Amino acid sequence: MHARLLGAPSRASACTSSSSFPSxxxxxxxxxxxxxxxSRSSASPPPLSLLRAGASMExxxxxxxxxxTVHGVADRVVGVLGGGQLGKMLCQAASQMGIKVAxxxxxxxxxxxxxxxxxxxxxxxxxxxxxxxxxxxxxLTVEIExxxxxxxxxxxxxxxxxxxxxxxxxxxxxxxRQKGHFSKFGIPIADFVEVDTLSSIENAGEMFGYxxxxxxxxxxxxxxxxxxxxxKEELSSVVSSLGGFEHGxxxxxxxxxxxxxxxxxxxSRDGCTVCYPVVETIHKDNICHVVEAPAQIPEKMKKLATxxxxxxIKSLEGAGVFAVELFLTNDNQALLNEVAPRPHNSGHHxxxxxxxxxxxxxxxxxxxxxxxxxxxKAPAAIMYNILGEDEGDSGFVLAHQLIKRALNIPGxxxxxxxKPEIRKQRKMGHITIVGPSMxxxxxxxxxxxxxxxxxPKKVRPRAAxxxxxxxxxxxxxxxAAILEKFNIPFEV
Amino acid sequence: MHARLLGAPSRASACTSSSSFPSxxxxxxxxxxxxxxxSRSSASPPPLSLLRAGASMExxxxxxxxxxTVHGVADRVVGVLGGGQLGKMLCQAASQMGIKVAxxxxxxxxxxxxxxxxxxxxxxxxxxxxxxxxxxxxxLTVEIExxxxxxxxxxxxxxxxxxxxxxxxxxxxxxxRQKGHFSKFGIPIADFVEVDTLSSIENAGEMFGYxxxxxxxxxxxxxxxxxxxxxKEELSSVVSSLGGFEHGxxxxxxxxxxxxxxxxxxxSRDGCTVCYPVVETIHKDNICHVVEAPAQIPEKMKKLATxxxxxxIKSLEGAGVFAVELFLTNDNQALLNEVAPRPHNSGHHxxxxxxxxxxxxxxxxxxxxxxxxxxxKAPAAIMYNILGEDEGDSGFVLAHQLIKRALNIPGxxxxxxxKPEIRKQRKMGHITIVGPSMxxxxxxxxxxxxxxxxxPKKVRPRAAxxxxxxxxxxxxxxxAAILEKFNIPFEV
Numbered sequence: 001m002h003a004r005l006l007g008a009p010s011r012a013s014a015c016t017s018s019s020s021f022p023s024x025x026x027x028x029x030x031x032x033x034x035x036x037x038x039s040r041s042s043a044s045p046p047p048l049s050l051l052r053a054g055a056s057m058e059x060x061x062x063x064x065x066x067x068x069t070v071h072g073v074a075d076r077v078v079g080v081l082g083g084g085q086l087g088k089m090l091c092q093a094a095s096q097m098g099i100k101v102a103x104x105x106x107x108x109x110x111x112x113x114x115x116x117x118x119x120x121x122x123x124x125x126x127x128x129x130x131x132x133x134x135x136x137x138x139x140l141t142v143e144i145e146x147x148x149x150x151x152x153x154x155x156x157x158x159x160x161x162x163x164x165x166x167x168x169x170x171x172x173x174x175x176x177r178q179k180g181h182f183s184k185f186g187i188p189i190a191d192f193v194e195v196d197t198l199s200s201i202e203n204a205g206e207m208f209g210y211x212x213x214x215x216x217x218x219x220x221x222x223x224x225x226x227x228x229x230x231x232k233e234e235l236s237s238v239v240s241s242l243g244g245f246e247h248g249x250x251x252x253x254x255x256x257x258x259x260x261x262x263x264x265x266x267x268s269r270d271g272c273t274v275c276y277p278v279v280e281t282i283h284k285d286n287i288c289h290v291v292e293a294p295a296q297i298p299e300k301m302k303k304l305a306t307x308x309x310x311x312x313i314k315s316l317e318g319a320g321v322f323a324v325e326l327f328l329t330n331d332n333q334a335l336l337n338e339v340a341p342r343p344h345n346s347g348h349h350x351x352x353x354x355x356x357x358x359x360x361x362x363x364x365x366x367x368x369x370x371x372x373x374x375x376x377k378a379p380a381a382i383m384y385n386i387l388g389e390d391e392g393d394s395g396f397v398l399a400h401q402l403i404k405r406a407l408n409i410p411g412x413x414x415x416x417x418x419k420p421e422i423r424k425q426r427k428m429g430h431i432t433i434v435g436p437s438m439x440x441x442x443x444x445x446x447x448x449x450x451x452x453x454x455x456p457k458k459v460r461p462r463a464a465x466x467x468x469x470x471x472x473x474x475x476x477x478x479x480a481a482i483l484e485k486f487n488i489p490f491e492v
Numbered sequence: 493m494h495a496r497l498l499g500a501p502s503r504a505s506a507c508t509s510s511s512s513f514p515s516x517x518x519x520x521x522x523x524x525x526x527x528x529x530x531s532r533s534s535a536s537p538p539p540l541s542l543l544r545a546g547a548s549m550e551x552x553x554x555x556x557x558x559x560x561t562v563h564g565v566a567d568r569v570v571g572v573l574g575g576g577q578l579g580k581m582l583c584q585a586a587s588q589m590g591i592k593v594a595x596x597x598x599x600x601x602x603x604x605x606x607x608x609x610x611x612x613x614x615x616x617x618x619x620x621x622x623x624x625x626x627x628x629x630x631x632l633t634v635e636i637e638x639x640x641x642x643x644x645x646x647x648x649x650x651x652x653x654x655x656x657x658x659x660x661x662x663x664x665x666x667x668x669r670q671k672g673h674f675s676k677f678g679i680p681i682a683d684f685v686e687v688d689t690l691s692s693i694e695n696a697g698e699m700f701g702y703x704x705x706x707x708x709x710x711x712x713x714x715x716x717x718x719x720x721x722x723x724k725e726e727l728s729s730v731v732s733s734l735g736g737f738e739h740g741x742x743x744x745x746x747x748x749x750x751x752x753x754x755x756x757x758x759x760s761r762d763g764c765t766v767c768y769p770v771v772e773t774i775h776k777d778n779i780c781h782v783v784e785a786p787a788q789i790p791e792k793m794k795k796l797a798t799x800x801x802x803x804x805i806k807s808l809e810g811a812g813v814f815a816v817e818l819f820l821t822n823d824n825q826a827l828l829n830e831v832a833p834r835p836h837n838s839g840h841h842x843x844x845x846x847x848x849x850x851x852x853x854x855x856x857x858x859x860x861x862x863x864x865x866x867x868x869k870a871p872a873a874i875m876y877n878i879l880g881e882d883e884g885d886s887g888f889v890l891a892h893q894l895i896k897r898a899l900n901i902p903g904x905x906x907x908x909x910x911k912p913e914i915r916k917q918r919k920m921g922h923i924t925i926v927g928p929s930m931x932x933x934x935x936x937x938x939x940x941x942x943x944x945x946x947x948p949k950k951v952r953p954r955a956a957x958x959x960x961x962x963x964x965x966x967x968x969x970x971x972a973a974i975l976e977k978f979n980i981p982f983e984v
Contacts (some may be wrong), residue, residue: 069885070892072908072921073899088587095584095607098908098921115587115607352869355903355926364899373902377844377926378869393561400562407565407856410865411847416564416590429564429590434847434869479971 072098074367079104079137081124082144083112085417085427086343089351090143091115093359099367104133111417112143127151134160141320141366142342145173146219163269163366164318164341171316172341175225176217176250182336185315188308189336190327191253196245201235208253214238217248226286228254255335257327261295262346263309266361269319269368273310274361276354276374278302281325281346287425288345290445291383293353293376296438297328305334312336319365321358323347345385345427350374352413352432353381380438382445386429388422395422399429402448409444411435564590566859571596571629573616574636575604577909577919578835581843582635583607585851591859596625603909604635619643626652633812633858635834637665638711655761655858656810656833663808664833667717668709668742674828677807680800681828682819683745688737693727700745706730709740718778720746747827749819753787754838755801758853761811761860765802766853768846768866770794773817773838779917780837782937783875785845785868788930789820797826804828811857813850815839837877837919842866844905844924845873872930874937878921880914887914891921894940901936903927 078094080087083105091112094101100117103110104124113119118136122129124147131151134140139161140152152166171181179192191208195201205212210232216225229238242249260283264276280295281288295302309324316322316339323344325337347358356364356372364371389398399422406412416429431448435441445451570586572579575597583604586593592609595602596616605611610628614621616639623643626632631653632644644658663673671684683700687693697704702724708717721730734741752775756768772787773780787794801816808814808831815836817829839850848856848864856863881890891914898904908921923940927933937943 069888071888072892072910073895073906092584092587095580095587096905096907098910100606114592114609117606356905360905370899372899372904375902377903396561396563400564403565407862407864410867411869413588413848413852414565415588418564418590 074099074369076100076138076367077102077117077136078363078366079133079140080112080116081130081133081140081142081147083107083110083116083119084143085111085415085419085429086143087112088115088417089348089357089359089415090343090362091117093357094363097360097363099363102133102137104129109420111419114418124148127154131155139163139366141362142169145169145341147173149173162318164267164316164320164322168316168318168341172339173219174217174248175215175338176248178338179250179252181315182312182339185311187312187315187336188333190255192250194250196249198236198239201239201249201251202232204251205229205232205235208251211254213252213254214242215250215252216242217250224286255327256330257335258330259295259297259328260337261297261305261326261328261334262291262344263306263324263326264321264344264347264350264358264361264374265309265313265324266321266358266365266371266374267313267316267319268365268371271314272371273313274371274374275306275310276347276350276358277376278305279346279349285425287385287387287427289385289387291346291349292438293349293381293383301328301332301334304332308334308336312339316341319368321347321362321365345383345430348415348430349381349383349432349434351415352434353378378434379436380441381432381434382438382441384431384433384445384448385427386416386431388424388426388428391423395424395428402431403429405448405450406431409433409448411441411444412448566591566861568592568630568859569594569609569628570855570858571625571632572604572608573622573625573632573634573639575599575602575608575611576635577603577907577911577921578635579604580607580909581840581849581851581907582835582854583609585849586855589852589855591855594625594629596621601912603911606910616640619646623647631655631858633834633854634661637661637833639665641665654810656759656808656812656814660808660810660833664831665711666709666740667707667830668740670830671742671744673807674804674831677803679804679807679828680825682747684742686742688741690728690731693731693741693743694724696743697721697724697727700743703746705744705746706734707742707744708734709742716778747819747829748822749827750822751787751789751820752829753789753797753818753820753826754783754836755798755816755818756813756836756839756842756850756853756866757801757805757816758813758850758857758863758866759805759808759811760857760863763806764863765805766863766866767798767802768839768842768850769868770797771838771841777917779877779879779919781877781879783838783841784930785841785873785875793820793824793826796824800826800828804831808833811860813839813854813857837875837922840907840922841873841875841924841926843907844926845870870926871928872933873924873926874930874933876923876925876937876940877919878908878923880916880918880920883915887916887920894923895921897940897942898923901925901940903933903936904940 077100080090080101080103083103087103088111091101092115095115102118102120103112103116104120104122106121106123108121120133122133124130127148130148134155141163147169149166149170152162152169156162156166172178176194179189182189193204195204210230212229214227214229219225225242227238227241229235239245239249260281262279262281265273267273277294279291279293282290305326308326312324313322320341321343323340323346327335327337329335343358343362351357353376355375355377361372386399386402388395403414406414412431412433414431419428422428433441433444435444569592572582572593572595575595579595580603583593584607587607594610594612595604595608596612596614598613598615600613612625614625616622619640622640626647633655639661641658641662644654644661648654648658664670668686671681674681685696687696702722704721706719706721711717717734719730719733721727731737731741752773754771754773757765759765769786771783771785774782797818800818804816805814812833813835815832815838819827819829821827835850835854843849845868847867847869853864878891878894880887895906898906904923904925906923911920914920925933925936927936
C-alpha cells in the first residue's frame with residue numbers, strides 16, 4: 001500500500017529518470033512527444049477503386065474545413081498482413097476506436113481471427129493472395145516483416161496505400177541489407193560483412209576476432225538464424241547449422257553489451273515522429289523474456305538511445321510504429337541491433353502503461369491521424385512473456401498456474417493470445433505489471449515467479465518524493481535545497 | 493509538460509484526497525481493495541450438461557492443487573444478455589484475456605457483434621431465446637437489467653450459473669421494488685411511496701411537497717420514465733406522460749443535491765467486495781454527460797459514499813460489478829439513487845485510468861477468479877460521452893469533429909461503439925482523458941469542447957508535491973513540517 005495525496009506521473013516521463021535532479025543541476029527534460037501541427041495535406045488519397053462503399057479518405061485532422069461524413073474515428077478498412085498476437089492486439093485497439101481491420105493469415109484459428117472485422121485465409125507470402133486481399137482494404141500494413149515485399153511494391157505502383165512502405169519492409173526483412181542501409185545513414189552499428197565461402201568467413205573471423213556472430217540474412221526472428229562461432233574450427237559447423245552459405249549469411253563483430261534496449265518510434269504519414277520511453281529488454285535463449293519500462297539507465301543514455309532510434313526511423317519510408325532494438329555497450333555507446341517495422345514485443349506494456357498504446361499509435365500513424373502521447377501514465381511497468389514451457393496439456397497447465405498467480409498480483413494484467421497449440425518457447429501470452437515504482441513492480445514480478453525472497457532482503461529506498469509540473473520547478477528546487485540542508489532523504 | 497523524476501500514483505488513491513495531510517493530522521487511508529484469500533471453495537460448479545467440450549470449471553485460484561487443463565485464464569464461455577456498448581467493452585476485455593463471450597441481442601449489427609466470440613440473434617426478453625442461449629454458455633450475465641428475469645430464475649433452478657443472481661436482476665429492474673429492498677436493508681434513500689390513483693399521488697404531494705419526482709417502476713433509464721410535477725395541478729398530465737397509473741408508478745421526495753456520485757463495487761463469487769474510487773457524474777438532460785474520477789469531494793464524503801455503496805451491494809445476491817449512483821446532499825448525506833447490476837457508464841474511465849477496468853473486473857468476478865485492484869494508476873481522469881447531436885449524416889459529421897479534436901489532446905482515448913445509426917442524445921462513443929491532475933484533465937476537456945478560455949484565467953496551484961509509500965510517511969511528515977516552516981508551498 002502507498003499513501004499519496006496529490007501528484008502525477010508526468011508527460012515528461014518519456015525521458016526523465018530518478019537520477020540526479022536537482023543536486024547534479026541537470027535540466028528537467030521533456031518528452032519526445034511533439035503534437036503535430038493541426039493542418040497538413042501530405043496524406044495522399046488512395047485510388048477510388050480502393051474505396052469501400054461509404055468509406056472516405058479524409059486528410060489528417062484539419063479544423064474548419066468541411067468534413068465528409070466519416071463514421072467515428074475513421075471508416076477506412078485497415079488490412080493487416082499477418083494475424084498473430086501483434087495483429088490481435090492491433091485489432092483490439094481498432095475495436096475500441098471502431099476501426100475495421102481485415103487480416104490475411106493462413107491459419108484459420110490464428111489469434112487475430114477472434115477480434116478482426118474480417119479474416120481472409122491465405123498466405124501473406126503469396127503475391128496473388130496479397131493482391132486479392134488489398135482489394136478489400138483502404139490501407140495495407142504488416143504485423144510481420146516476412147511478407148511478399150515485391151507484391152507490395154507492385155501494389156504501391158498501382159496506387160495502393162502501404163504503410164510503412166514496401167521499400168522499408170524489403171530493407172528490413174533482409175538483415176544484411178538492413179545493416180547496409182543503416183550504415184549508409186551513419187547509424188552506429190556493429191561491424192559486419194557478408195560471407196559466402198569458407199575463406200571469406202575465415203577472413204572475417206580474423207578481422208573481427210572470436211566469438212563471432214554468424215547470421216542468416218532472411219527469415220530470422222527470436223534468435224532463429226543466429227549462431228556463434230567461438231573459434232575458427234567451429235565456423236564450418238556453424239555455417240551448416242544455419243543452412244549453408246547458399247542460405248545467405250553475414251557475420252557481425254561480437255558486441256559485449258551492458259544492456260539491451262528498445263525504443264518504439266512512431267512516424268506519421270507526414271513524417272513527424274514521437275518516441276516512447278526507452279525500455280530495457282531482457283532475453284533468455286534469444287527470446288524476449290522481460291521488458292522493464294522505463295529502462296533504469298542514466299538520462300544521458302536514454303537520450304542517446306532515443307536519438308539513434310529516431311535517426312534510424314527517419315531513414316526509412318512510410319508511417320507506423322517501429323521498434324528499434326539497441327545494444328548499450330560498456331563504453332556507453334548505443335549500437336543499433338535491428339529494427340522491426342511494426343508493433344513489437346518490447347512495446348506490449350504500452351497498452352497498460354502509456355497514454356497511447358503502440359497498437360493505437362500504429363493505427364493513428366497509418367491512417368494519417370494525429371499521433372498520440374507516448375508518455376507513461378504510471379511510473380513503472382514490467383512485461384513478462386508467457387512462453388510455452390512444455391508441449392500439450394502439461395504446457396497449458398504450467399501456463400495456467402502462472403496466470404493464476406498473476407491474477408492475484410495488484411496491477412498485473414494478463415493477455416492470453418488463445419493460440420490453439422502450445423510448444424516450448426512459443427509466445428502464448430504476456431503479463432504486464434504496472435505500479436508506482438520499478439522497485440514495486442519488480443517485487444511483484446518476484447512474487448509472480450515465486451523467486452526466493454528469503455535471501456538478503458532488498459530494502460526499498462525510503463524517502464519523501466518531490467514532484468510537480470514544469471512550472472513548479474523553482475519551488476521544487478527550493479524544497480529540495482531545504483530538505484537537503486536538514487538531511488531529510490528525498491527523491492525528485 | 494510536466495517534470496517528474498520519481499514518484500507514483502498510489503494504490504491508496506482509491507480513498508485519498510489532496511486535502512489535509514499532514515496539517516490536519518488525518519491518517520493516510522487505504523484503498524478499499526483487499527486481496528482475496530488465496531484459497532476458497534465456494535464457487536459451485538455448473539451441471540455437467542452445461543460444460544462445453546474441452547471446457548472445465550476450475551474452482552477459484554488455489555495453489556498447489558492439481559490443475560485441470562485450462563487453456564489460458566479460463567476456458568468457460570461467458571454468455572451476456574445484451575450486446576450494446578457495455579457488452580462490447582466486456583468483449584474487448586475478454587479478448588485480451590482470451591476468454592470467449594457469447595452475446596444474445598436482437599440486433600444483427602449491435603456494437604458487441606464485431607468483437608464477441610459468438611452472437612446469437614434473439615431477444616434477451618424472450619424466455620425461450622434465453623433458455624436456448626444458455627445451453628452454449630458456462631455462466632450467464634447481463635449488460636442490461638431489462639431482461640427476462642423469470643426465465644433466468646427458472647434456469648438457475650436447473651443449475652445454470654447466473655451472475656449476478658436472477659433475484660438481484662428482478663429487484664433492480666423494478667425501481668420501486670429496488671427502493672423497497674434497500675430501504676429494508678437500512679440503506680439511506682429518499683422517501684418514496686407507490687401511487688396508483690390520483691388521490692394517492694395527491695396525498696403523496698402533500699406529504700413530500702413540491703416539486704415532486706414521479707417515476708415509472710420499470711424500463712426506466714437515462715431519465716426516461718422520470719417526470720417532475722411542480723404543483724398539484726401538474727400531477728395528472730405528468731402521470732399521463734408516464735403512461736398512466738396502469739404503467740406502475742411511484743413518487744419520490746425531491747432531493748436537492750450538491751453532487752451526483754457513483755461508486756462501482758465489484759463482488760466476487762465468494763462475497764468479497766472491492767470498491768473503485770468514488771466518481772462524480774454530471775448529467776445533462778438526465779443523461780450522463782461527464783464523469784470526473786476521482787470525485788473532488790472531502791475524504792469523509794468519499795468514505796461515506798463508499799460505505800453506503802458497499803452495504804447496498806452486500807444486500808444483493810451474486811457476483812459481478814455493480815454501479816451505485818448516489819446523491820451527495822447539501823447536508824452531507826449520501827443517499828442511494830439507484831443501482832445497476834452490471835458495468836456502467838460511470839465506470840468507462842476505469843479502462844484507461846485504473847489497474848483493473850470494470851469490464852475485466854466483471855469477468856473476474858463472475859468467473860470466480862480473484863478480483864483485481866480497482867485503484868487508479870493515473871491521478872485523474874474525465875470521461876465525456878459522445879452523444880448524438882443530430883440525426884443522420886449531420887450527426888456523424890458533428891461527432892467526427894469532436895473526435896478529431898480529441899485525437900489532438902494528450903492523454904485522450906476515443907471509444908467509438910460503431911452503432912449503425914445516430915440519433916439525438918444516443919450514446920455513440922466516449923472519450924476518456926487521463927492526466928497528472930484534475931486541473932490538467934479539465935483544461936484538456938475545455939480544449940476538447942472549445943470552451944471559452946478567454947475569461948478569468950484559472951491559475952494552476954503551484955506547489956511542490958510530496959509523496960511516498962506508507963512506509964515513507966514519517967519522512968514525508970518531517971519533510972512537510974520543514975517546508976511549512978520555510979514557507980515553501982507544498983501539497984502532500
